[in-house]
Amino acid sequence: MASLSVRKLDKNAYESLRVRAAQHGVSMEEEARQIIYQAVTAPEKISAVFQKYFGQENGVNLELNDHKPHEPMDFAA
Numbered sequence: 001m002a003s004l005s006v007r008k009l010d011k012n013a014y015e016s017l018r019v020r021a022a023q024h025g026v027s028m029e030e031e032a033r034q035i036i037y038q039a040v041t042a043p044e045k046i047s048a049v050f051q052k053y054f055g056q057e058n059g060v061n062l063e064l065n066d067h068k069p070h071e072p073m074d075f076a077a
Contacts, residue, residue, distance in 0.1 A: 006032070 021031035044052075054060040 004036075 017028055017031060021028045024031060024034075026034075
């Protein structure tokens with residue numbers, strides 16, 4: 001596992017990190033790890049988010065009707 005040291009961290013940023021870590025019940029190091037991980041990983045696909053919060057297990061049917069392909073719009077006219 002890699003390590004990272006952060007130098008010259010602004011006092012306000014340090015205090016904000018300390019408070020945020022305390023609110024989440026984790027160490028400052030763990031809070032920093034989670035922030036970095038969220039910042040550099042790809043976001044969830046929107047369809048996965050919808051399934052997670054609005055899927056059938058939550059009483060919502062997200063099945064789409066079949067749609068036939070259409071011709072693209074012509075903007076040249």
